[in-house]
Amino acid sequence: MSGLLNGKKGVIFGALDPNSIAWKVAEKVHEQGGSFVLTNAPIAMRMGALNELAEKTSSVVIPADATSEEDLDSLFTKSMEELGGGLDFVLHSIGMSVNVRKGKPYTGLNYDWLAKGWDVSAASFHKVLQTAWKHDALNEWGSVLALSYVAAQRSFPDYSDMADNKAYLESIARSFGYHYGKRKNVRINTISQSPTRTTAGSGVKGFDGFIDYAERMSPLGNATADDCADYCVSLFSDLTRKVTMQNLFHDGGFSSMGISDAVMDMIEGASS
Numbered sequence: 001m002s003g004l005l006n007g008k009k010g011v012i013f014g015a016l017d018p019n020s021i022a023w024k025v026a027e028k029v030h031e032q033g034g035s036f037v038l039t040n041a042p043i044a045m046r047m048g049a050l051n052e053l054a055e056k057t058s059s060v061v062i063p064a065d066a067t068s069e070e071d072l073d074s075l076f077t078k079s080m081e082e083l084g085g086g087l088d089f090v091l092h093s094i095g096m097s098v099n100v101r102k103g104k105p106y107t108g109l110n111y112d113w114l115a116k117g118w119d120v121s122a123a124s125f126h127k128v129l130q131t132a133w134k135h136d137a138l139n140e141w142g143s144v145l146a147l148s149y150v151a152a153q154r155s156f157p158d159y160s161d162m163a164d165n166k167a168y169l170e171s172i173a174r175s176f177g178y179h180y181g182k183r184k185n186v187r188i189n190t191i192s193q194s195p196t197r198t199t200a201g202s203g204v205k206g207f208d209g210f211i212d213y214a215e216r217m218s219p220l221g222n223a224t225a226d227d228c229a230d231y232c233v234s235l236f237s238d239l240t241r242k243v244t245m246q247n248l249f250h251d252g253g254f255s256s257m258g259i260s261d262a263v264m265d266m267i268e269g270a271s272s
């Protein structure tokens with residue numbers, strides 16, 4: 001198999017089921033000649049679907065809770081053993097807010113849940129990078145990506161504390177991007193993806209309305225999980241070696257819009 005990622009090795013976090021963004025990324029990276037270890041929280045393994053993906057992409061599965069430094073230590077050590085050396089790419093496709101899941105409004109957050117969601121959705125990215133740093137796991141010109149959402153810049157009331165977690169996540173890409181760039185020419189970016197029908201996405205209140213609104217606002221329409229996977233492949237490839245410390249909008253134009261004809265038509269239709 002040969003392609004844009006021929007010979008490249010990596011770790012992919014966050015494939016839960018065939019709808020997951022990370023699942024599509026794994027399929028496309030495999031198509032393009034990359035090899036990788038698949039990982040997810042031990043609790044997600046119980047659902048069993050990941051083994052199916054591993055078989056399809058000739059990869060191994062190593063469970064790790066991305067909030068546990070011990071699990072991450074073991075994951076990076078075993079991944080390098082398994083793949084026979086340093087890594088060229090890492091995908092962090094992890095997010096969860098207990099407050100969102102339990103329908104807590106932003107004005108009535110439970111702070112224990114906030115801390116848990118922050119650890120899973122934002123601090124885990126720092127832990128992944130710091131573990132890779134400690135093990136000197138990333139090769140020269142490696143590429144690291146995490147998934148974000150435009151609620152880091154604009155207000156989306158029902159996204160609750162996930163908005164703050166995404167702002168923190170994006171900041172880690174900038175802060176760590178400096179250090180890893182200087183040390184090893186490793187690039188670190190976040191992709192700010194359109195709303196996408198996945199387990200994590202559908203957990204947000206009013207998701208159907210949300211996805212429809214974004215579709216009508218975006219001149220190119222919403223970016224799908226497959227589109228996102230293509231974009232990830234390009235950012236793992238050698239064609240994007242000087243792109244770093246960026247939050248890259250991958251949203252069909254949504255983030256630059258004020259109003260669209262399609263949304264105006266909808267509003268005027270509703271009020272007439």
Ligand SMILES: NC(=O)c1ccc[n+]([C@@H]2O[C@H](COP(=O)([O-])OP(=O)(O)OC[C@H]3O[C@@H](n4cnc5c(N)ncnc54)[C@H](O)[C@@H]3O)[C@@H](O)[C@H]2O)c1
Pocket residue numbers: 013014015016017019020021022040041044064065066067092093094095096120147148149192193194195196197198199200201202
């Ligand atoms: N779906 C959307 O609308 C959308 C839009 C923009 C960004 N994103 C982001 O994309 C990323 C992937 O989400 P998705 O939409 O593919 O949903 P998903 O539910 O398929 O993926 C989320 C993953 O996070 C994993 N996870 C949760 N806790 C973990 C832990 N402690 N350790 C390791 N893994 C853990 C889950 O097991 C799951 O695989 C998330 O960061 C999400 O916020 C999603």
